[in-house]
Each structure stands twice: as structure tokens, then as C-alpha cells.
Amino acid sequence: MKLASLNEGRDGKLIVVSHDLKTATLASGVAPTLQTALEDWTNTEPKLEKLAAHLEAGKVDSFAFDANSAASPLPRAYQWLDAGAYIHHMELARRARGADMPPNALTEPAMHQGASDDFRGPTADMELIDPEHGLDLEAEVCVVLDDVPVGVSEDQAAGHIKLLMLVNDLTLRNILPGELAKGVGFIQSKVANSYSPVAVTPAALGEHWKDGKLCLPIQCHLNETLMGNPDCGVDMTFNFPRLISHAAKTRNLRAGTILGSGTVSNRDHSKGSCCLAEKRMIETGEATTQFLSTGDTVQIEVLDPNGQSVFGAIRQRVVQV
Amino acid sequence: MKLASLNEGRDGKLIVVSHDLKTATLASGVAPTLQTALEDWTNTEPKLEKLAAHLEAGKVDSFAFDANSAASPLPRAYQWLDAGAYIHHMELARRARGADMPPNALTEPAMHQGASDDFRGPTADMELIDPEHGLDLEAEVCVVLDDVPVGVSEDQAAGHIKLLMLVNDLTLRNILPGELAKGVGFIQSKVANSYSPVAVTPAALGEHWKDGKLCLPIQCHLNETLMGNPDCGVDMTFNFPRLISHAAKTRNLRAGTILGSGTVSNRDHSKGSCCLAEKRMIETGEATTQFLSTGDTVQIEVLDPNGQSVFGAIRQRVVQV
Numbered sequence: 001m002k003l004a005s006l007n008e009g010r011d012g013k014l015i016v017v018s019h020d021l022k023t024a025t026l027a028s029g030v031a032p033t034l035q036t037a038l039e040d041w042t043n044t045e046p047k048l049e050k051l052a053a054h055l056e057a058g059k060v061d062s063f064a065f066d067a068n069s070a071a072s073p074l075p076r077a078y079q080w081l082d083a084g085a086y087i088h089h090m091e092l093a094r095r096a097r098g099a100d101m102p103p104n105a106l107t108e109p110a111m112h113q114g115a116s117d118d119f120r121g122p123t124a125d126m127e128l129i130d131p132e133h134g135l136d137l138e139a140e141v142c143v144v145l146d147d148v149p150v151g152v153s154e155d156q157a158a159g160h161i162k163l164l165m166l167v168n169d170l171t172l173r174n175i176l177p178g179e180l181a182k183g184v185g186f187i188q189s190k191v192a193n194s195y196s197p198v199a200v201t202p203a204a205l206g207e208h209w210k211d212g213k214l215c216l217p218i219q220c221h222l223n224e225t226l227m228g229n230p231d232c233g234v235d236m237t238f239n240f241p242r243l244i245s246h247a248a249k250t251r252n253l254r255a256g257t258i259l260g261s262g263t264v265s266n267r268d269h270s271k272g273s274c275c276l277a278e279k280r281m282i283e284t285g286e287a288t289t290q291f292l293s294t295g296d297t298v299q300i301e302v303l304d305p306n307g308q309s310v311f312g313a314i315r316q317r318v319v320q321v
Numbered sequence: 322m323k324l325a326s327l328n329e330g331r332d333g334k335l336i337v338v339s340h341d342l343k344t345a346t347l348a349s350g351v352a353p354t355l356q357t358a359l360e361d362w363t364n365t366e367p368k369l370e371k372l373a374a375h376l377e378a379g380k381v382d383s384f385a386f387d388a389n390s391a392a393s394p395l396p397r398a399y400q401w402l403d404a405g406a407y408i409h410h411m412e413l414a415r416r417a418r419g420a421d422m423p424p425n426a427l428t429e430p431a432m433h434q435g436a437s438d439d440f441r442g443p444t445a446d447m448e449l450i451d452p453e454h455g456l457d458l459e460a461e462v463c464v465v466l467d468d469v470p471v472g473v474s475e476d477q478a479a480g481h482i483k484l485l486m487l488v489n490d491l492t493l494r495n496i497l498p499g500e501l502a503k504g505v506g507f508i509q510s511k512v513a514n515s516y517s518p519v520a521v522t523p524a525a526l527g528e529h530w531k532d533g534k535l536c537l538p539i540q541c542h543l544n545e546t547l548m549g550n551p552d553c554g555v556d557m558t559f560n561f562p563r564l565i566s567h568a569a570k571t572r573n574l575r576a577g578t579i580l581g582s583g584t585v586s587n588r589d590h591s592k593g594s595c596c597l598a599e600k601r602m603i604e605t606g607e608a609t610t611q612f613l614s615t616g617d618t619v620q621i622e623v624l625d626p627n628g629q630s631v632f633g634a635i636r637q638r639v640v641q642v
Contacts, residue, residue, distance in 0.1 A: 010360065010575075039331065076399050076575065078438035081508065102503045112505040113434045117399035117575035129472065129571060151450065172571060182423045184433040185506025187402065188570045249509045250450060250493060254331075254397065254438035 007071040024065040072195035080116035089265035134173035139274035142260040148253040157244035163199035197312030212239030228272030345386040393516035401437035410586035455494035460595035463581040469574040478565035484520035518633030533560030549593030
């Protein structure tokens with residue numbers, strides 16, 4: 001099943017989208033918003049699945065699905081947690097700034113909490129306030145949870161993953177060092193994220209959802225040129241159930257929490273990069289890659305082996321504001 | 322005007338509370354929840370103020386206000402940002418662990434984003450999972466905002482402060498060092514916060530709201546013994562408008578954002594401490610103060626010069642779970 005939100009009001013309007021992303025139908029009869037659906041998932045999921053089956057069978061009124069009229073599936077959320085599950089990316093980042101890896105990097109995930117009050121749509125402009133900020137994309141996979149109790153085990157955590165999405169976690173690279181020096185996280189160096197047009201249930205991913213990982217490549221294009229297509233299932237040191245269990249060690253995670261993987265990164269550098277900072281790190285000699293400029297376009301997408309877009313594309317253009 | 326939320330559902334049920342905190346009336350006719358009221362504050366505020374005036378005049382149906390049936394005014398929020406506005410506290414904390422102050426500590430506030438999906442009520446138990454975690458209270462003042470645009474100036478920011486509350490920002494002191502070593506914020510070392518029974522408009526604070534600071538002492542009791550009563554208006558290096566402007570430098574802050582001052586702390590040590598970690602830091606010789614244990618009670622309250630409780634008391638007991 002695939003779900004999306006029409007761009008209406010602060011929380012969007014829930015719709016069910018066909019597997020091929022071509023058509024959609026209103027889900028207002030089940031729940032007005034994705035947030036409210038997640039809060040009562042046991043009851044809403046079977047009804048939404050039934051609606052999805054009817055949509056595939058052409059048994060309900062439908063309309064053409066257009067990512068440009070979609071908000072992010074959750075236009076805002078009560079929690080956005082972002083991990084560093086692809087340790088290789090962190091190794092490169094630390095090496096680039098001459099910092100050691102945290103001593104427990106391989107046993108304890110790094111994770112931060114970021115802004116979730118004001119997400120942007122999958123095709124919304126990326127607003128650049130100051131070109132000196134060093135705007136960068138970060139292509140990630142994320143999961144959406146129902147209510148997760150404190151102390152959840154990894155085995156139990158897997159069952160709380162209700163949906164997956166892609167995210168463009170925007171970062172202001174030149175503000176980052178000053179915030180890292182304070183050591184308590186990111187306020188100014190992370191700006192409004194955008195998510196993929198649709199959120200997809202683990203079941204709808206079939207064999208591509210395995211061991212708590214999305215086992216498909218993620219494609220990042222910058223100005224129509226492929227800059228990276230690492231496999232999300234490769235080199236992920238901590239899978240999603242492990243990340244959830246870490247986040248819930250001392251607290252409940254309430255329905256609608258979004259948890260991200262961190263920038264997808266493979267050790268095989270022929271797979272390219274999912275952020276410009278990493279591309280700069282692996283350049284030989286002085287880095288020549290520049291951060292994003294006005295007019296640049298970014299596209300983030302996952303295709304299945306048949307070339308079918310799984311989540312729809314995040315496709316954003318940089319505008320100066 | 323004073324507002325509170327009855328403990329019903331995930332977002333509570335909005336009520337208006339009398340100035341003396343003795344009576345209350347349902348505000349359902351204006352807005353079902355405080356969150357929805359904040360999202361349309363220009364329209365809802367005058368209606369709520371009118372209801373408050375009618376309540377004071379005995380012109381509406383009312384009932385006795387009981388903090389035990391209240392949730393936190395916002396039982397969950399889309400954003401909880403916590404600053405370190407009382408630099409003296411940070412100086413003591415850094416000195417205690419042999420760390421230097423960040424080079425920009427006096428010009429740039431330290432701020433982190435914490436869990437906001439699962440707040441507890443003002444008299445809810447503090448749940449201790451493991452006594453070795455080192456549970457500590459932190460008494461703070463916080464502001465609740467309407468929609469704040471990116472790049473807001475300090476002057477403009479003041480107008481976005483719609484309500485003030487107190488908060489007990491619970492911290493697991495013995496988990497903190499491992500998370501600080503990772504340098505990206507707190508996931509496991511901060512647990513569910515509780516807020517004061519009522520949220521109060523700046524106007525209702527009268528002369529005690531001045532220069533973007535609450536100018537009244539905050540009282541912290543541990544097991545009925547006063548452990549601190551520093552003045553919130555003294556030694557606050559960054560006032561609330563400055564903190565808001567910092568948080569909004571590169572992003573909007575959407576309605577319902579809660580922004581905290583960090584642990585209130587005066588340089589005059591005769592005023593005591595608002596967290597046990599600070600009490601330990603200023604003990605001569607080896608620290609003897611222990612963190613919270615099962616059965617301990619904590620009370621956090623602000624009284625006006627007439628002895629009237631302004632926000633009601635946060636009053637919580639530690640239970641082992």
C-alpha cells in the first residue's frame with residue numbers, strides 16, 4: 001500500500017496511491033490525515049488496504065496522482081530522529097575535518113533530533129537564504145512508526161515500522177562547524193526537509209525489505225547528472241529495528257515519529273555519493289565540488305528492478321530568497 | 322489569561338483557568354485543544370480572553386480546577402527547543418567535567434532540540450527505569466510561540482511569545498557523557514518532560530514580564546526542602562527574544578513551538594540550585610548530593626510577591642518502573 005497527502009492545511013489530506021503511482025483516491029472516509037491514521041493504525045490499516053485494493057481494481061473513484069500537488073506524507077511530525085547508520089559516511093566526514101571517530105561508533109548509533117514542525121513538499125523549492133551557508137542535500141531512507149513503548153527490543157521494533165519514505169535532509173555545511181563545536185546538536189545548520197511523494201508499507205516492498213533494511217539502490221541526480229546510486233541495503237551498520245531500539249531505550253516514541261538512516265553511503269566509491277560534502281571528501285587533492293547554487297536541481301528516487309519508481313521522486317530546485 | 326488542558330486524548334481538552342487557579346471553564350467553543358488555538362491565535366486569543374473575563378466575573382459555568390486532572394498545557398508539541406540561557410550553569414557544568422566553554426558561549430546561545438511527542442502531566446510520576454541512570458530534575462521557564470517566520474528579528478520575536486510555562490526537563494546524568502561524546506545531542510539522556518498546570522500570557526504577568534524575561538524567583542523543592550529559588554530575571558545572558566531569533570535564523574518555527582531557558586541559575590550561590598547536578602558542582606570537596614531515588618518528590622513553582630502561584634506547581638514523585 002502507498003499513501004500520500006494532498007497539500008491542504010497544516011497536516012494535508014490523506015490519499016491512497018496506486019502501486020504504479022499513476023492514480024489516487026481520497027481516504028477521508030478512513031482518516032482525514034496520515035497522522036490520525038497512524039494514531040489508530042490497527043483500525044485504519046485494514047480499511048486503507050481495502051481501499052488500495054479497490055483502487056487497483058478500478059472499483060473506486062480515482063484521479064491522476066501528481067507529486068506537485070502533494071505535501072510530504074506527514075507535512076509535520078511530532079518527532080524527526082536522524083541517525084548515522086552508514087558508518088562509512090561518518091568516517092569520511094570525521095576524517096575530512098581531522099576528527100577521530102567516537103569510541104563507541106560501531107556499537108552505539110549516533111542520532112540527533114531535528115526540526116519536524118515545517119516540512120516541505122516533495123517538489124518544493126529549496127530556499128537559500130545566503131549562498132555562503134553551503135547548502136547541501138542528503139539522501140536518506142526513513143521509517144514512520146506507530147506507538148513504540150520504551151525499552152522495545154529490536155525484534156519488537158520491526159513490527160512498529162508502518163511506512164517507509166525517502167527524505168532530502170538539507171544541511172547548511174558552513175554553519176555546521178560552529179554548532180558541532182557546541183556539541184548539543186543542530187538548530188541553524190539543518191533546514192526544512194522534504195520527503196518522497198508517497199510513503200510505502202514494508203509489505204508493498206516485498207523482497208526489497210529485508211533484515212530491517214531497504215535493499216534497493218537510491219539514485220541522486222544533480223542537474224540531471226547521476227551523482228550517486230549506492231544500495232541502501234549495503235554497508236548499513238545499524239538496521240532500522242536497531243535504530244528504533246536505541247531511540248526508545250529510555251522513552252516512548254509516539255505514533256508518527258519519523259526515523260532516518262542518515263546519508264546513504266557505500267564503501268564502494270564507484271557508487272558515488274548522496275551528498276555533496278561526501279563527494280568533496282573523496283575527491284583527490286583539493287575538493288572542487290561546490291555546494292548548491294541558485295537554479296540547481298536535485299532529484300532523489302528509488303527504482304525497483306523493473307524501473308518502477310517506488311516512492312516517487314523528490315525533485316527540488318534551489319531558489320534564492 | 323491562564324490556559325490549561327484537561328487530560329483527555331493525545332492533545333488534551335482546552336480550558337481557561339481563573340487567575341487564582343481555583344476555577345476553570347471549558348473553552349471547547351473556541352478551540353478543542355491548545356495546539357489548534359495557537360494555530361489561529363489572532364482569532365482565538367480575543368475569544369479566550371473574553372471567556373477568561375467572564376470566568377473571573379462568575380458569568381460562565383465553571384468547575385474547580387485540579388492540577389491532578391490536567392495534562393501539560395500542550396500534551397505534545399511539534400517542537401521543543403531547549404537553550405542554555407543561564408551561562409553560569411553551563412560554566413559550572415563544563416568546569417565539573419574539565420571541559421572548556423565553547424569559544425562563542427557569550428555571543429551564541431547553546432540550544433538543542435528534544436523530545437516533544439510524549440510530555441507528561443504536571444503531577445505525573447517520574448518513571449525511573451534504572452537507578453544507575455542518575456535521574457535529575459531541571460527547573461526552567463519556557464515560552465510558547467505562534468508561527469514565527471525565518472529570520473525574525475529580536476524585536477519582532479517578542480511579539481510571537483504567546484504563553485509562558487514552567488518545565489521540569491528531566492535528565493539522565495549518567496547517560497549524558499556518552500551522548501555528549503558523540504556531539505550531536507541527546508536522545509537517551511533526556512526523558513519525558515512535565516510542564517506547569519497552566520500556561521500564562523505575558524500580559525497576565527504584568528510587571529513580572531520585562532525585557533523578554535520572567536522577573537520572579539522559581540522555587541525548587543526536593544522532598545519538601547527548598548533546594549533553590551534563583552530569580553529567573555537575573556543572570557539570564559540571552560533573553561527569550563534573542564533565543565527565538567537564534568532558533569529562527571534559518572528556519573520557520575511553527576505554531577506550538579516550546580522554547581526553554583535551560584536550568585535557571587544565579588551567580589549568587591545562596592539562591593541554591595534548580596538541578597542536582599549543579600548542586601553537586603558547587604559542593605566543596607567531593608559531591609555528596611545523590612540523584613533522584615524512588616519515592617523522592619520534586620516541586621517546581623513560581624509565586625508572585627503576594628504568594629500567589631502563577632503557573633501552578635509541577636509536583637512529581639519518582640517511581641521505579
